[in-house]
Amino acid sequence: MHVGILGVGLLSAGLEGWLKGREVLTGSDPFSPASLPEPEAELLPANERRRSSDCVRWAVQVAQEAIRQSGLDPREVATVFASSGGEMGVLDKLCRTLATSERIVSPTLFHQSVHNTAAGYWGIATTCQQSSTALSCYDDSCAVGLLEAVTYATLEERAVLFVAYDLPAPEPLNGARPIAAAFAAALVLTASSDPCLGTASIRLLSGDGRQVTAMPDADLERLRVDNPAARLLPLLRALALQGRHMINMNVLDDQRLEVEVDS
């Protein structure tokens, strides 16, 4: 399957936005993940932003960056949101409440606990009524989300916004799923051959972990391994480097997603 990439969004400490981040990914600028970004996600209406979770703001931030680059009307773009654990911060608050004798759950917190919360907030902010899918495949959520997005764009012949995000859970939940650094990234994909930033051809093949593409920089490789959403880094680096590159992403230890990036 072959898609065009119309826009990119990127957010992590030291990788704040695609334009700055791509200079880091190519090695032109140093990777210095000093302070944690606090995304504005200004596309969210003020009242929604105020009560939104960190996951929502991170996901919406990269989504709006990618959509703006694409020049597409977000109402015309279907979405695929991939996250290993989703709203871990909300789940922590809910489970704390449920462990009290009163169990007084906040209705807002409850509807924010679903895996499609970020997808839902994006749809509400943009009034988009296209298909929206939220999924997980544990450590391989990003590769499987990309596969879902590319399959959708190819077969349904409609542009797709793909968003991958995972944030560290608060303690004590982070003990169950240790993630050190927050990461979110987005791609706008299209099946058409309109002018674009680059193209990606993907194939699902049998394979094992030894074939997975790593990041040459040790700190960026640590980030890729730490956060399931950051498994998108090699693809983003290939796009930043320009030219033709072959990337392999692990899928369930017995398959791999082979992505040929051309830009």
Add this chain to the structure above:
Amino acid sequence: MPPRERPMTPLTLSAYTLVTTNGRGIGPVSQALRERRSGLRPCDFEDALLKTYIGRVEGLEDFSLENGLERFDCRNNRLAWLGLQQDGFMVAVAEAKQRYGADRIAVVMGTSTSGILDTEHAYGNRHPETGVLPAWYTSRYRYTHNMFSLGHFVRTCLGLRGPALVISTACSSSAKVFATAARYLQAGLCDAAIVGGVDSLCLTTLYGFSALQLLSEQPCRPCDEDRDGLSLGEAAGYALLESSKKIGKKGAVALLGYGESTDGYHMSHPHPEGAGAIRAIRQSLERGRLQPSDIDYINLHGTATRANDAVEDKAVFGIFGGSTMTSSTKGWTGHTLGAAGITEALIVAICLKQGFVPGTLNCERVDPSLRGQILRENVDRPVRRALSNIFGFGGNNCSLVLGIL
């Protein structure tokens, strides 16, 4: 108007199985439908002190997962396991493995809360001084509560090595699995797919829906003029999907169309005009190259909340008018959330195979403001094609058309 959808090749449900509060397997579930026996009972789940009714599956507390599956042990995966044991489903999958190979069969599951009940228990057992979660929980989070746990578990039980994922879009989760599997099959990523969904009772959804004031104190009464909320349930269901070109037995149940949309309106209230619902229904008809008049029966989402049933009726009446038979089956099962898609798709399969339509259980007097034809009593009548609607939090909608080949 949205662009026209590409027609799809019908996909045969060559095997399927369902466990709900009404029974284990297609036989007991269809018998309960025929005999109009609800599975709803006053809430007796753990220590939940809520005045509501639930559709609890009996026996999940009485066993644990063994034989190498211990790490997956939690209520949701026990229910998943129970589902796999019914209706010869494992044998059908083994035969499909012979035909295609284990790496050519995808697993596409849906759930909304996965094994969150284990996390709830773990939070109740935090270390009194450090607040740390118990080790029995943290070492198994990946296999119990993580959103992919169900996909991992089903793939492991069935010995499959094809692509796998869990879709979690609240209530529409296990309806959307049909759409993703249909695309996987069309793209050649697999030759067959196990689609399904499992969602189990937990304190999060019981107290969460209570906080939203959406739980009825009685068994839910879909489409009734006095309806006042839903009853929660739990269920596990699976179907083996294959291209009808390969395995198109005459008389078999098949997926003819699917439609996916969102409301883009509110996290927990439906769009007042049902805009997203209309979009999903129209898409599902277009993919099946069908007209509204081709549909003999509509299994409504019909949760029995004031808002859902009114908005859904508006959408359905707008497309089908008032002559197509419609009903909700949530009075039998309760709202099984992330498992509602597969539960109701398979109830529709029962209707198609057996030639009957269940009337809406617990609906004493149909809300006179609803304009669709809402059945109260069961009707014996051939059903050739039927629609199932599922709408969920985040305004996430999915409609499926199933029919007899």
